[in-house]
Amino acid sequence: MMHIAERVDCVLPSPPRAIFDKACKLTDVVDLTLGDPDLPPPLNVREAACRAIMAGKTRYSANAGLPALRRAIAMDYRRTTGREVDPDSQVIVTVGAMEASFLALYSTVEPGDEVVIHAPYWINYSQVVRSLGATPVFVNTRPEQNFELQAADVEAALSPKTRLVVLNSPNNPSGAIIPRQTLERIADLSRERGFAVLSDEIYDSLVYDGQKSDSIAVLPGMGERTIVVNGLSKRFAMTGWRLGWAIAPAELVSQMTKMQENIVACAPLPAQHAAIEALEGDTDNSYIRDEFQHRRDVIYQGIHAIPKLSCLKTPATFYTLVDIRKTGLKDYDFVMRLLEEKRVAMVHGSAYGGPDYDGFVRLAFTMKEERLMLALERIADFVQSL
Numbered sequence: 201m202m203h204i205a206e207r208v209d210c211v212l213p214s215p216p217r218a219i220f221d222k223a224c225k226l227t228d229v230v231d232l233t234l235g236d237p238d239l240p241p242p243l244n245v246r247e248a249a250c251r252a253i254m255a256g257k258t259r260y261s262a263n264a265g266l267p268a269l270r271r272a273i274a275m276d277y278r279r280t281t282g283r284e285v286d287p288d289s290q291v292i293v294t295v296g297a298m299e300a301s302f303l304a305l306y307s308t309v310e311p312g313d314e315v316v317i318h319a320p321y322w323i324n325y326s327q328v329v330r331s332l333g334a335t336p337v338f339v340n341t342r343p344e345q346n347f348e349l350q351a352a353d354v355e356a357a358l359s360p361k362t363r364l365v366v367l368n369s370p371n372n373p374s375g376a377i378i379p380r381q382t383l384e385r386i387a388d389l390s391r392e393r394g395f396a397v398l399s400d401e402i403y404d405s406l407v408y409d410g411q412k413s414d415s416i417a418v419l420p421g422m423g424e425r426t427i428v429v430n431g432l433s434k435r436f437a438m439t440g441w442r443l444g445w446a447i448a449p450a451e452l453v454s455q456m457t458k459m460q461e462n463i464v465a466c467a468p469l470p471a472q473h474a475a476i477e478a479l480e481g482d483t484d485n486s487y488i489r490d491e492f493q494h495r496r497d498v499i500y501q502g503i504h505a506i507p508k509l510s511c512l513k514t515p516a517t518f519y520t521l522v523d524i525r526k527t528g529l530k531d532y533d534f535v536m537r538l539l540e541e542k543r544v545a546m547v548h549g550s551a552y553g554g555p556d557y558d559g560f561v562r563l564a565f566t567m568k569e570e571r572l573m574l575a576l577e578r579i580a581d582f583v584q585s586l
């Protein structure tokens with residue numbers, strides 16, 4: 201038998217993938233499991249990728265990405281946050297935000313460190329931290345507080361071993377935004393206690409009702425202690441293009457770039473050219489946010505019409521956590537029975553943060569409205585049958 205390294209063996213299979221795989225084996229399933237937008241990317245962006253391919257712009261780039269793309273990312277970041285960063289030394293282009301966050305953790309976390317993670321959380325964070333021999337320490341947010349992160353809870357989770365605090369605003373899976381005052385308090389703690397912040401802002405363009413999600417990196421002194429992670433996947437509905445980036449202090453970007461050479465060399469070139477067009481061209485992606493805001497309303501009304509279920513009017517992202525506590529079922533039984541009996545796939549809440557979330561299931565509204573309506577009908581039938 202081949203030896204499997206402990207740092208890989210300790211990584212658990214992804215529960216959402218397991219449900220997705222089970223759903224794939226059944227017929228006529230309405231799949232609300234994956235955070236993969238069903239909308240097309242903007243036309244000019246797709247055309248730019250085709251042009252790059254036809255012009256043979258398909259070779260390796262510098263490890264950190266095309267200089268023109270790094271400039272476009274820095275400009276875009278300045279436009280959206282007001283903060284200036286140096287494109288040559290503070291920006292690295294990666295294979296999705298996923299690789300950006302992996303490289304950031306890989307390059308900063310030592311075995312034995314503690315990494316504080318905003319929960320419920322995107323599962324990769326806990327997995328990668330464990331794989332590095334470090335300990336994830338979760339800061340749970342509560343339904344009665346609209347899943348909003350509380351600075352006092354972050355403070356209570358800190359110890360002398362805290363290396364990094366992972367923030368994800370807007371949050372997957374709750375859709376909650378961290379209010380500016382909370383970011384200010386966490387920034388104070390970061391400066392006082394010396395931990396760094398990984399700020400995953402991948403959903404920052406899917407914010408509804410005129411609200412805004414701020415970047416902690418703009419707060420005084422935080423640019424030098426924060427790794428901002430972002431990418432094209434959600435903002436331009438470009439998940440499969442695998443294009444993300446990190447904005448971080450130069451001394452860290454150079455280390456991440458060195459590691460990138462040893463993993464993937466660079467992000468795919470057609471996707472890099474498409475990203476330049478997405479960020480600098482005449483790109484209208486408002487249809488993506490408008491569509492998800494509309495679906496958010498459909499889901500909010502539909503879930504509230506089902507006795508025993510409720511959910512928040514999620515302020516951002518394309519997820520909502522449906523409160524199933526009144527059904528008397530635990531989350532895993534709920535999702536398995538719903539899948540087997542009514543052919544609707546969702547993910548149990550505890551997958552994103554343990555037993556505190558076993559009264560919830562995550563619904564991703566990445567399907568067309570008529571499929572969502574069908575799912576709502578089936579969920580209503582299921583709840584009635586209990």
Ligand code: PLP
Pocket residue numbers: 235295296297298299322368372400402430431432433439443444
């Ligand atoms: N960060 C969060 C919080 C996510 O939910 C996801 C994808 O679901 C990612 C990062 C990964 O993004 P990308 O497709 O850019 O790798």
